[in-house]
Amino acid sequence: MRHGIERSRELRRNATDAERLLWRYLRHKQCLGQRFRRQHLIAPYIVDFACLEQHLVIELDGSQHADAHRYDTQCTHYLSYLGWHVLRFWNHDVLKQPEAVITAVINAFTRKSQNC
Template identity: 45%
Template sequence: MLDRARHMRKEPTEAEAKLWSCLRAGRLNGFKFRRQVTIGTYIADFVCPSAKLIVEIDGSQHAEQTIYDAQRTAFLVGEGYRVIRFWNDEVLGSCDDVIEAILHHLTVASPLPGALRLSLSPAGRGFVGGPT
């Protein structure tokens, strides 16, 4: 598992590399993130340990693996994390909006229920799906 996480850090997707350039080294209001972190049998894309927040960047394959993602999210939430998700194209096309949403969730006092897919499209801005 650790070897796979190392490999994923060395070869990030375009969206992961773009977001990492904004999150690394405490660049987001001093919040420190780690990338490709193993938690149990899963690898989380970005983790802010102090806020117990996981940021997942999903490609198109995630549209077809909803059951796996729900199980994965349930495990991560059970470990005390909040999970937010963005699509690759949202990071690539609206990175400033993604950063703003992440910052909002870093400063929210109450924990989020489960994983939320954030949609930044003008037609569907806000939370879409996710358990309540």
């Protein structure tokens, strides 16, 4: 567990450009008043962003993830099994169309609240 916390801190310090940009939109409850955490440990995985209250995970994938499809699929299935809803976006989409990504996140909150 200790290793996971240290790795989370390291990932926050070395965030990608896409992660830094999306964090500007998510921090301080800017997205529908929901609180997000960065590089949050949901053992054994560390997710890019997590809204604990809504059980929503946002994962950003770069070009290095093209070969990690199997790992990403396993992670998504595991988190879904635990009751998390996982949204995945390419870094390129966050950098080029951040408003569209935020709209997709807001839509996920809206759909989730309609299903309750």
